[in-house]
Amino acid sequence: xxxxxxxxxxxxxxxxxxxxxxxxxxxxxxxxxxxxxxxxxxxxxxxxxxxxxxxxxxxxxxxxxxxxxxxxxxxxxxxxxxxxxxxxxxxxxxxxxxxxxxxxxxxxxxxxxxxxxxxxxxxxxxxxxxxxxxxxxxxxxxxxxxxxxxxxxxxxxxxxxxxxxxxxxxxxxxxxxxxxxxxxxxxxxxxxxxxxxxxxxxxxxxxxxxxxxxxxxxxxxxxxxxxxxxxxxxxxxxxxxxxxxxxxxxxxxxxxxxxxxxxxxxxxxxxxxxxxxxxxxxxxxxxxxxxxxxxxxxxxxxxxxxxxxxxxxxxxxxxxx
Amino acid sequence: xxxxxxxxxxxxxxxxxxxxxxxxxxxxxxxxxxxxxxxxxxxxxxxxxxxxxxxxxxxxxxxxxxxxxxxxxxxxxxxxxxxxxxxxxxxxxxxxxxxxxxxxxxxxxxxxxxxxxxxxxxxxxxxxxxxxxxxxxxxxxxxxxxxxxxxxxxxxxxxxxxxxxxxxxxxxxxxxxxxxxxxxxxxxxxxxxxxxxxxxxxxxxxxxxxxxxxxxxxxxxxxxxxxxxxxxxxxxxxxxxxxxxxxxxxxxxxxxxxxxxxxxxxxxxxxxxxxxxxxxxxxxxxxxxxxxxxxxxxxxxxxxxxxxxxxxxxxxxxxxxxxxxxxxxxxxxxxxxxxxxxxxxxxxxxxxxxxxxxxxxxxxxxxxxxxxxxxxxxxxxxxxxxxxxxxxxxxxxxxxxxxxxxxxxxxxxxxxxxxxxxxxxxxxxxxxxxxxxxxxxxxxxxxxxxxxxxxxxxxxxxxxxxxxxxxxxxxxxxxxxxxxxxxxxxxxxxxxxx
Numbered sequence: 113x114x115x116x117x118x119x120x121x122x123x124x125x126x127x128x129x130x131x132x133x134x135x136x137x138x139x140x141x142x143x144x145x146x147x148x149x150x151x152x153x154x155x156x157x158x159x160x161x162x163x164x165x166x167x168x169x170x171x172x173x174x175x176x177x178x179x180x181x182x183x184x185x186x187x188x189x190x191x192x193x194x195x196x197x198x199x200x201x202x203x204x205x206x207x208x209x210x211x212x213x214x215x216x217x218x219x220x221x222x223x224x225x226x227x228x229x230x231x232x233x234x235x236x237x238x239x240x241x242x243x244x245x246x247x248x249x250x251x252x253x254x255x256x257x258x259x260x261x262x263x264x265x266x267x268x269x270x271x272x273x274x275x276x277x278x279x280x281x282x283x284x285x286x287x288x289x290x291x292x293x294x295x296x297x298x299x300x301x302x303x304x305x306x307x308x309x310x311x312x313x314x315x316x317x318x319x320x321x322x323x324x325x326x327x328x329x330x331x332x333x334x335x336x337x338x339x340x341x342x343x344x345x346x347x348x349x350x351x352x353x354x355x356x357x358x359x360x361x362x363x364x365x366x367x368x369x370x371x372x373x374x375x376x377x378x379x380x381x382x383x384x385x386x387x388x389x390x391x392x393x394x395x396x397x398x399x400x401x402x403x404x405x406x407x408x409x410x411x412x413x414x415x416x417x418x419x420x421x422x423x424x425x426x427x428x429x430x431x432x433x
Numbered sequence: 434x435x436x437x438x439x440x441x442x443x444x445x446x447x448x449x450x451x452x453x454x455x456x457x458x459x460x461x462x463x464x465x466x467x468x469x470x471x472x473x474x475x476x477x478x479x480x481x482x483x484x485x486x487x488x489x490x491x492x493x494x495x496x497x498x499x500x501x502x503x504x505x506x507x508x509x510x511x512x513x514x515x516x517x518x519x520x521x522x523x524x525x526x527x528x529x530x531x532x533x534x535x536x537x538x539x540x541x542x543x544x545x546x547x548x549x550x551x552x553x554x555x556x557x558x559x560x561x562x563x564x565x566x567x568x569x570x571x572x573x574x575x576x577x578x579x580x581x582x583x584x585x586x587x588x589x590x591x592x593x594x595x596x597x598x599x600x601x602x603x604x605x606x607x608x609x610x611x612x613x614x615x616x617x618x619x620x621x622x623x624x625x626x627x628x629x630x631x632x633x634x635x636x637x638x639x640x641x642x643x644x645x646x647x648x649x650x651x652x653x654x655x656x657x658x659x660x661x662x663x664x665x666x667x668x669x670x671x672x673x674x675x676x677x678x679x680x681x682x683x684x685x686x687x688x689x690x691x692x693x694x695x696x697x698x699x700x701x702x703x704x705x706x707x708x709x710x711x712x713x714x715x716x717x718x719x720x721x722x723x724x725x726x727x728x729x730x731x732x733x734x735x736x737x738x739x740x741x742x743x744x745x746x747x748x749x750x751x752x753x754x755x756x757x758x759x760x761x762x763x764x765x766x767x768x769x770x771x772x773x774x775x776x777x778x779x780x781x782x783x784x785x786x787x788x789x790x791x792x793x794x795x796x797x798x799x800x801x802x803x804x805x806x807x808x809x810x811x812x813x814x815x816x817x818x819x820x821x822x823x824x825x826x827x828x829x830x831x832x833x834x835x836x837x838x839x840x841x842x843x844x845x846x847x848x849x850x851x852x853x854x855x856x857x858x859x860x861x862x863x864x865x866x867x868x869x870x871x872x873x874x875x876x877x878x879x880x881x882x883x884x885x886x887x888x889x890x891x892x893x894x895x896x897x898x899x900x901x902x903x904x905x906x907x908x909x910x911x912x913x914x915x916x917x918x919x920x921x922x923x924x925x926x927x928x929x930x931x
Contacts, residue, residue: 149773150771150772150773152773155773178773179840180633180771181632181633183632184629184630184632184633185633187629187632188629188630188840188842192841192842214620215620215621215622218622218629218632220629264889269620270618270619270620271619271620292888294885294888294889295617295618295620295885296885297617297775297881298775300775300777300779300783304571305574305575308572308574310574310575310889311889323782323783
């Protein structure tokens, strides 16, 4: 008898569970895959945005997922998804402008495989210098370069955005042949390397060099932007664009699979725009992450990709050789 | 340090963390109690499931398995004279004789108390020594790191088993496997054979499922399992330990905990070395030497305190420099790195709240082990006699589910199977698998630091002797290699004499 009662209770529980699952909920979970390290800037922003999604939508819940792997992760994502799947992915200039030129065989996708949803932020990279060199601005840098035999720069990755920014700056200043890019496995390692004097300079996101700067290990030389930095700890740091040197900001776009309904894409874009307009999100981005909210149009995205591609093509030899 | 304690406790004290800790302790105890199932196998099987967790619950779960594995192995050592894990062999020397004297519960109780003391002592050492070692590690540059890696590679000699040559060959296989994927210095692909899924290299967890878990199944398929009969009813004693016995336990437990910590910090050594060394010391210092081998309470306490005192100590080189103290913690490194926690000083500064939560959590893991050990020992004892015919299909299921769940694709299941076949062939050639694991873990780090150091020095090898830290690690490496070669030669000589 006991066994019969137990069986009946189990069957009933399972049936109730199944019926609950068939409840016809309108809410859809969208997984946002970030193909970089979970501790990286993009993954953290994605996580923060996802945590706020329920405040602004009753239909969409964003679930952030970070799988380190860059091109390989996006390849898998493209292979495993189709139009209207509730899947989103991050990709930036690293894939569309750098890998597409340096190692196109690595990409099993083109921009046409995606539909643009939104750009969440833009990051102005800064160049730091070993504090013992006492380089505090562009004029100090020019004086230093005139007598330097070698210019060593630490970057997070051999062919990263940071490496190309260093190549573009020193190449356009006429010192491309003296440049030696030393690749590190993370921005934190690159920051420690310059503070220890292993390299003279490092290029990184502002947030990634902040702690080393506050400890006095490095000075900040310049920002890779058109104008000087106006806010935060690095306010007043000169933008290289002011001197006519090439630059680009780091941007990572949220993309859906191509063919996804325009209505759905608009809904997702509106959700992200609402999240980015939230005061808490904006202040977190600027104060904690040292990033700027930077919503974009499809045309802006194309322009950004093209600008970086032009820089990569021009300074390809310096980085690769 | 103090500024991190508050936020760390806030992160740690959640129902989720405590559930994972307890689940880990339970699973670890069960696995270690069953002869033939090891802690390393258990950690490998459950590692993929932690990939979807955040850092603290994931590490709590794995540390639960790791610590409880130390105690669980003693259950079968005491009950059936077969150590559940290799490092419980020293416990068996006195645990089983004491059990035969009708004091099974008492023997299990002593093992549990000593394990808990050793574990908590080790966790405290990690908490206080970890940040200090990390401060020193932060001063290490690329050349110094290469020297640390080189020293780390001497672990291979310690885990080579009978033949060091075979161990070195196996390590080279591991180093070669670590080369698959993008070149760390140029980002160009190596040995990917045009297979896109190999661009990132091979996932450590998937390879390990093949190397350590599936291969066990293949090996079991070759043997006919014998029945393990356990009379759980024989645990009928009251388990009472007298006041005088408690007094006798104090010194060997404390001393063995210190030995365990010291042994654990040195890469390449492990719980087995610590427990035998401590057992030997306890015997030498005891006033009741004649009891050793015949059910000495001091013998059980010394062996158990030492093998659990290794657990926290092995994490010190892992968390500060990325050098695993033994094979099991080498696997835990991937659980940390998947959550963006890279070994080094920043782990104790910028991510200090998470790190301190994990280190404090290790103390609680040991306390839960005491709790579960006190109430569930009878259950663990019954587990000892679960037939292999039932266990094997469960493990196979876990292997495939684990391999699939990492990236949700069947390619990884295939990779795990290929590695199982490789491991099975290596086993036939009597080549150990742990050096392959260490080669895979240390390979990338060693190569990157070597090549980067030469890039910094424009190809001048003098960079490797350019600082006092480099010199220290060169001396340590030479000493470690010389000691290991000497002990291997002694073993060989002793073998010839026999």
